[in-house]
Amino acid sequence: MSTAVLHLVGAAVGEGASDGGCKWGAAALREHGIAHALAATGRTVTWSDTVTAQPMLATSRLNAIECFSERLANAVTQALRQNQQPLVLGGDHSCAVGTWSAVADHLRPRGALGLVWIDAHLDAHTPDTSDSQAPHGMPVAALLGHGSEGMTDLFGWRHKVRADHLVIIGARSYEPPEKALLESLGVRVMFMPEVLARGFAACFDEARTLVRAGTAGWGVSFDLDGLDPRDAPGTGTPVEEGIRLADALQVMAGCSNDPQFVALELTEYNPLRDFGGRTAQAATDLVCAMLAPEAALLELAA
Numbered sequence: 001m002s003t004a005v006l007h008l009v010g011a012a013v014g015e016g017a018s019d020g021g022c023k024w025g026a027a028a029l030r031e032h033g034i035a036h037a038l039a040a041t042g043r044t045v046t047w048s049d050t051v052t053a054q055p056m057l058a059t060s061r062l063n064a065i066e067c068f069s070e071r072l073a074n075a076v077t078q079a080l081r082q083n084q085q086p087l088v089l090g091g092d093h094s095c096a097v098g099t100w101s102a103v104a105d106h107l108r109p110r111g112a113l114g115l116v117w118i119d120a121h122l123d124a125h126t127p128d129t130s131d132s133q134a135p136h137g138m139p140v141a142a143l144l145g146h147g148s149e150g151m152t153d154l155f156g157w158r159h160k161v162r163a164d165h166l167v168i169i170g171a172r173s174y175e176p177p178e179k180a181l182l183e184s185l186g187v188r189v190m191f192m193p194e195v196l197a198r199g200f201a202a203c204f205d206e207a208r209t210l211v212r213a214g215t216a217g218w219g220v221s222f223d224l225d226g227l228d229p230r231d232a233p234g235t236g237t238p239v240e241e242g243i244r245l246a247d248a249l250q251v252m253a254g255c256s257n258d259p260q261f262v263a264l265e266l267t268e269y270n271p272l273r274d275f276g277g278r279t280a281q282a283a284t285d286l287v288c289a290m291l292a293p294e295a296a297l298l299e300l301a302a
Protein backbone atom coordinates (compact mmCIF):
# COMPACT_ATOMS: atom_id res chain seq x y z
CA MET A 1 0.00 0.00 0.00
CA SER A 2 2.88 2.37 -0.61
CA THR A 3 0.61 4.57 -2.75
CA ALA A 4 -1.48 5.38 0.31
CA VAL A 5 -0.90 8.60 2.21
CA LEU A 6 1.51 7.94 5.06
CA HIS A 7 -0.05 9.11 8.30
CA LEU A 8 2.50 9.81 11.03
CA VAL A 9 1.30 9.59 14.61
CA GLY A 10 3.62 10.69 17.41
CA ALA A 11 3.15 8.57 20.54
CA ALA A 12 4.64 10.65 23.36
CA VAL A 13 4.79 8.05 26.10
CA GLY A 14 7.68 7.23 28.41
CA GLU A 15 5.59 6.41 31.47
CA GLY A 16 5.58 2.75 30.42
CA ALA A 17 9.31 2.42 31.10
CA SER A 18 11.55 2.92 34.11
CA ASP A 19 13.54 5.59 32.25
CA GLY A 20 11.00 7.92 30.67
CA GLY A 21 13.31 9.30 27.95
CA CYS A 22 11.35 7.68 25.12
CA LYS A 23 8.53 10.15 25.77
CA TRP A 24 10.56 12.64 23.72
CA GLY A 25 11.37 10.18 20.93
CA ALA A 26 8.70 11.17 18.41
CA ALA A 27 9.33 14.89 18.87
CA ALA A 28 13.06 14.38 18.37
CA LEU A 29 12.54 12.30 15.22
CA ARG A 30 10.21 14.97 13.89
CA GLU A 31 12.83 17.63 14.54
CA HIS A 32 15.46 15.40 12.93
CA GLY A 33 13.38 15.53 9.74
CA ILE A 34 11.83 12.07 9.48
CA ALA A 35 8.79 13.36 7.54
CA HIS A 36 10.96 15.20 5.06
CA ALA A 37 13.10 12.09 4.51
CA LEU A 38 9.98 9.99 3.89
CA ALA A 39 8.61 12.56 1.46
CA ALA A 40 11.94 12.46 -0.39
CA THR A 41 11.34 8.76 -1.15
CA GLY A 42 8.17 9.74 -2.98
CA ARG A 43 5.62 9.17 -0.24
CA THR A 44 2.90 11.66 0.57
CA VAL A 45 3.20 12.35 4.29
CA THR A 46 0.83 13.88 6.83
CA TRP A 47 1.07 14.25 10.62
CA SER A 48 -1.80 13.95 13.03
CA ASP A 49 -1.73 15.53 16.49
CA THR A 50 0.78 13.88 18.80
CA VAL A 51 -0.88 11.69 21.41
CA THR A 52 0.65 12.37 24.80
CA ALA A 53 0.34 10.24 27.92
CA GLN A 54 -1.14 12.19 30.83
CA PRO A 55 -0.04 10.70 34.16
CA MET A 56 -1.65 13.55 36.10
CA LEU A 57 -5.08 12.45 34.86
CA ALA A 58 -4.47 8.81 35.82
CA THR A 59 -4.69 6.86 39.07
CA SER A 60 -1.51 4.79 38.52
CA ARG A 61 1.20 4.14 35.98
CA LEU A 62 -0.73 1.22 34.53
CA ASN A 63 -3.87 3.33 34.37
CA ALA A 64 -1.93 6.10 32.59
CA ILE A 65 -0.93 3.59 29.91
CA GLU A 66 -4.46 2.23 29.65
CA CYS A 67 -5.89 5.71 29.08
CA PHE A 68 -3.10 6.56 26.66
CA SER A 69 -3.64 3.31 24.72
CA GLU A 70 -7.27 4.18 24.13
CA ARG A 71 -6.43 7.66 22.85
CA LEU A 72 -3.63 6.41 20.61
CA ALA A 73 -5.93 3.71 19.26
CA ASN A 74 -8.46 6.36 18.29
CA ALA A 75 -5.81 8.35 16.41
CA VAL A 76 -4.66 5.24 14.51
CA THR A 77 -8.28 4.32 13.73
CA GLN A 78 -8.84 7.76 12.20
CA ALA A 79 -5.87 7.27 9.87
CA LEU A 80 -7.08 3.82 8.81
CA ARG A 81 -10.64 5.07 8.16
CA GLN A 82 -9.16 7.60 5.73
CA ASN A 83 -7.41 4.71 3.93
CA GLN A 84 -4.06 6.07 5.06
CA GLN A 85 -1.11 4.00 6.21
CA PRO A 86 -0.24 4.61 9.87
CA LEU A 87 3.37 5.07 10.97
CA VAL A 88 3.37 5.28 14.75
CA LEU A 89 6.50 6.83 16.25
CA GLY A 90 7.10 6.00 19.91
CA GLY A 91 7.40 6.38 22.62
CA ASP A 92 8.19 3.39 24.78
CA HIS A 93 6.85 0.08 23.51
CA SER A 94 3.65 0.23 25.57
CA CYS A 95 2.30 2.26 22.62
CA ALA A 96 1.97 -1.03 20.72
CA VAL A 97 -1.24 -1.82 22.61
CA GLY A 98 -3.02 1.20 21.14
CA THR A 99 -1.50 0.88 17.68
CA TRP A 100 -2.21 -2.78 17.05
CA SER A 101 -5.56 -2.88 18.83
CA ALA A 102 -6.69 -0.22 16.36
CA VAL A 103 -5.27 -2.06 13.36
CA ALA A 104 -6.81 -5.36 14.51
CA ASP A 105 -10.18 -3.72 15.08
CA HIS A 106 -10.05 -2.11 11.64
CA LEU A 107 -9.18 -5.40 9.92
CA ARG A 108 -11.66 -7.43 11.98
CA PRO A 109 -14.57 -7.46 9.50
CA ARG A 110 -12.22 -8.90 6.86
CA GLY A 111 -10.02 -11.12 9.02
CA ALA A 112 -7.13 -11.33 11.45
CA LEU A 113 -4.00 -9.22 12.03
CA GLY A 114 -0.52 -10.63 11.41
CA LEU A 115 2.38 -9.04 13.29
CA VAL A 116 6.17 -9.20 13.07
CA TRP A 117 7.66 -8.00 16.34
CA ILE A 118 11.35 -7.04 16.27
CA ASP A 119 12.77 -6.67 19.76
CA ALA A 120 15.62 -7.55 22.13
CA HIS A 121 12.93 -8.42 24.69
CA LEU A 122 9.78 -10.53 24.69
CA ASP A 123 7.50 -7.83 26.18
CA ALA A 124 5.28 -10.65 27.38
CA HIS A 125 4.89 -9.84 31.08
CA THR A 126 1.59 -9.35 32.82
CA PRO A 127 1.07 -7.36 36.04
CA ASP A 128 1.20 -10.75 37.81
CA THR A 129 4.70 -11.66 36.58
CA SER A 130 6.56 -8.35 36.20
CA ASP A 131 9.04 -7.37 38.93
CA SER A 132 9.41 -3.85 37.52
CA GLN A 133 5.66 -3.45 36.79
CA ALA A 134 6.75 -1.45 33.72
CA PRO A 135 3.95 -1.58 31.13
CA HIS A 136 6.39 -1.40 28.19
CA GLY A 137 7.28 -5.00 29.11
CA MET A 138 3.65 -6.09 28.66
CA PRO A 139 2.28 -5.24 25.18
CA VAL A 140 2.84 -8.66 23.58
CA ALA A 141 0.96 -10.38 26.40
CA ALA A 142 -1.82 -7.78 26.25
CA LEU A 143 -2.31 -8.13 22.50
CA LEU A 144 -2.45 -11.90 22.96
CA GLY A 145 -5.21 -11.35 25.54
CA HIS A 146 -3.28 -11.56 28.83
CA GLY A 147 -2.87 -8.77 31.38
CA SER A 148 -4.89 -5.82 32.64
CA GLU A 149 -8.34 -5.44 31.13
CA GLY A 150 -7.62 -1.83 30.21
CA MET A 151 -4.89 -3.07 27.89
CA THR A 152 -6.41 -6.32 26.61
CA ASP A 153 -10.00 -5.19 25.99
CA LEU A 154 -9.74 -2.05 23.88
CA PHE A 155 -12.73 -1.69 21.51
CA GLY A 156 -14.56 -4.15 23.78
CA TRP A 157 -12.89 -7.34 22.61
CA ARG A 158 -9.82 -9.40 23.48
CA HIS A 159 -7.12 -11.40 21.63
CA LYS A 160 -6.15 -8.73 19.07
CA VAL A 161 -3.42 -11.01 17.76
CA ARG A 162 -3.61 -14.79 17.62
CA ALA A 163 -0.51 -16.69 18.72
CA ASP A 164 -0.02 -18.25 15.28
CA HIS A 165 -0.19 -14.81 13.63
CA LEU A 166 2.70 -13.35 15.66
CA VAL A 167 6.46 -13.82 15.19
CA ILE A 168 9.08 -12.23 17.45
CA ILE A 169 12.60 -11.74 16.04
CA GLY A 170 15.82 -10.84 17.86
CA ALA A 171 14.94 -11.65 21.49
CA ARG A 172 17.93 -11.98 23.80
CA SER A 173 16.89 -10.54 27.18
CA TYR A 174 13.81 -11.87 28.94
CA GLU A 175 12.47 -13.51 32.06
CA PRO A 176 11.23 -17.09 32.46
CA PRO A 177 7.51 -16.25 32.90
CA GLU A 178 7.47 -14.40 29.57
CA LYS A 179 9.05 -17.30 27.72
CA ALA A 180 6.70 -19.70 29.48
CA LEU A 181 3.60 -17.72 28.44
CA LEU A 182 4.67 -17.52 24.81
CA GLU A 183 5.60 -21.21 24.76
CA SER A 184 2.27 -22.21 26.25
CA LEU A 185 0.48 -20.21 23.55
CA GLY A 186 2.70 -21.49 20.73
CA VAL A 187 4.15 -18.15 19.59
CA ARG A 188 7.09 -18.48 17.21
CA VAL A 189 10.10 -16.69 18.71
CA MET A 190 13.30 -16.38 16.72
CA PHE A 191 15.82 -15.78 19.49
CA MET A 192 19.03 -13.96 18.62
CA PRO A 193 21.21 -17.12 18.35
CA GLU A 194 18.84 -18.37 15.62
CA VAL A 195 19.03 -15.00 13.83
CA LEU A 196 22.85 -15.11 13.95
CA ALA A 197 22.92 -18.72 12.74
CA ARG A 198 20.42 -18.41 9.88
CA GLY A 199 20.82 -14.74 9.02
CA PHE A 200 18.22 -12.00 9.41
CA ALA A 201 17.05 -12.37 5.81
CA ALA A 202 15.97 -15.99 6.21
CA CYS A 203 14.32 -15.21 9.54
CA PHE A 204 12.37 -12.18 8.31
CA ASP A 205 11.24 -13.99 5.17
CA GLU A 206 9.93 -16.88 7.24
CA ALA A 207 8.26 -14.50 9.69
CA ARG A 208 6.57 -12.59 6.88
CA THR A 209 5.26 -15.81 5.35
CA LEU A 210 3.86 -16.89 8.72
CA VAL A 211 2.09 -13.60 9.53
CA ARG A 212 0.65 -13.28 6.03
CA ALA A 213 -0.90 -16.73 6.15
CA GLY A 214 -4.58 -16.65 7.01
CA THR A 215 -4.62 -12.94 7.92
CA ALA A 216 -6.30 -9.93 6.32
CA GLY A 217 -3.23 -7.72 6.76
CA TRP A 218 0.07 -7.51 8.56
CA GLY A 219 2.44 -4.99 10.06
CA VAL A 220 5.75 -4.55 11.85
CA SER A 221 6.34 -3.35 15.38
CA PHE A 222 10.01 -2.40 15.39
CA ASP A 223 11.59 -1.87 18.79
CA LEU A 224 14.87 -0.11 18.04
CA ASP A 225 16.56 -2.13 20.79
CA GLY A 226 16.22 -5.13 18.48
CA LEU A 227 19.12 -3.56 16.60
CA ASP A 228 22.70 -3.93 17.76
CA PRO A 229 23.64 -1.06 20.13
CA ARG A 230 26.69 -0.45 17.96
CA ASP A 231 24.24 0.79 15.30
CA ALA A 232 21.49 2.18 17.54
CA PRO A 233 22.79 3.12 21.01
CA GLY A 234 19.99 5.60 21.81
CA THR A 235 17.24 3.21 22.90
CA GLY A 236 15.30 2.70 26.10
CA THR A 237 16.94 -0.59 27.09
CA PRO A 238 19.96 -1.49 24.92
CA VAL A 239 21.16 -5.13 24.86
CA GLU A 240 24.42 -6.27 23.23
CA GLU A 241 24.61 -8.41 20.09
CA GLY A 242 21.52 -7.55 18.10
CA ILE A 243 20.40 -7.31 14.48
CA ARG A 244 22.79 -5.19 12.42
CA LEU A 245 21.31 -2.06 10.84
CA ALA A 246 22.74 -2.85 7.39
CA ASP A 247 20.97 -6.22 7.41
CA ALA A 248 17.65 -4.71 8.48
CA LEU A 249 17.90 -1.97 5.84
CA GLN A 250 18.56 -4.46 3.07
CA VAL A 251 16.13 -7.17 4.09
CA MET A 252 13.15 -4.99 5.03
CA ALA A 253 13.45 -2.55 2.13
CA GLY A 254 10.16 -2.08 0.37
CA CYS A 255 8.21 -4.43 2.63
CA SER A 256 5.30 -1.95 2.68
CA ASN A 257 4.77 -2.45 -1.06
CA ASP A 258 2.98 -5.68 -0.21
CA PRO A 259 -0.75 -4.86 -0.66
CA GLN A 260 -1.37 -6.73 2.61
CA PHE A 261 1.00 -4.49 4.60
CA VAL A 262 -1.10 -2.24 6.85
CA ALA A 263 1.02 -0.34 9.35
CA LEU A 264 4.45 0.26 10.84
CA GLU A 265 5.42 1.20 14.35
CA LEU A 266 8.86 2.30 15.51
CA THR A 267 9.44 2.41 19.26
CA GLU A 268 11.90 2.92 22.12
CA TYR A 269 13.89 5.72 20.52
CA ASN A 270 15.44 7.59 23.47
CA PRO A 271 16.91 10.91 22.32
CA LEU A 272 18.34 11.56 25.79
CA ARG A 273 20.89 8.80 25.08
CA ASP A 274 21.41 9.57 21.41
CA PHE A 275 24.63 11.59 21.49
CA GLY A 276 25.48 12.68 17.98
CA GLY A 277 22.08 11.64 16.64
CA ARG A 278 23.24 8.31 15.20
CA THR A 279 20.15 6.47 16.39
CA ALA A 280 17.80 9.11 14.98
CA GLN A 281 19.48 8.62 11.63
CA ALA A 282 19.23 4.83 11.94
CA ALA A 283 15.51 5.15 12.73
CA THR A 284 14.99 7.51 9.80
CA ASP A 285 16.88 5.26 7.39
CA LEU A 286 14.90 2.24 8.58
CA VAL A 287 11.44 3.71 8.09
CA CYS A 288 12.47 5.18 4.73
CA ALA A 289 13.72 1.79 3.52
CA MET A 290 10.62 -0.04 4.71
CA LEU A 291 8.12 2.52 3.46
CA ALA A 292 9.76 3.61 0.20
CA PRO A 293 7.67 3.11 -2.95
CA GLU A 294 8.86 0.51 -5.49
CA ALA A 295 10.07 3.25 -7.84
CA ALA A 296 12.44 4.74 -5.24
CA LEU A 297 13.95 1.32 -4.55
CA LEU A 298 14.50 0.63 -8.25
CA GLU A 299 16.24 3.98 -8.53
CA LEU A 300 18.53 3.07 -5.62
CA ALA A 301 19.37 -0.30 -7.15
CA ALA A 302 20.19 1.23 -10.55
Ligand SMILES: [Mn+2]
Nearest residue numbers: 093119123223
Ligand atom coordinates in the same frame (compact mmCIF):
# COMPACT_ATOMS: atom_id res chain seq x y z
MN1 LIG B 1 9.90 -3.86 23.13
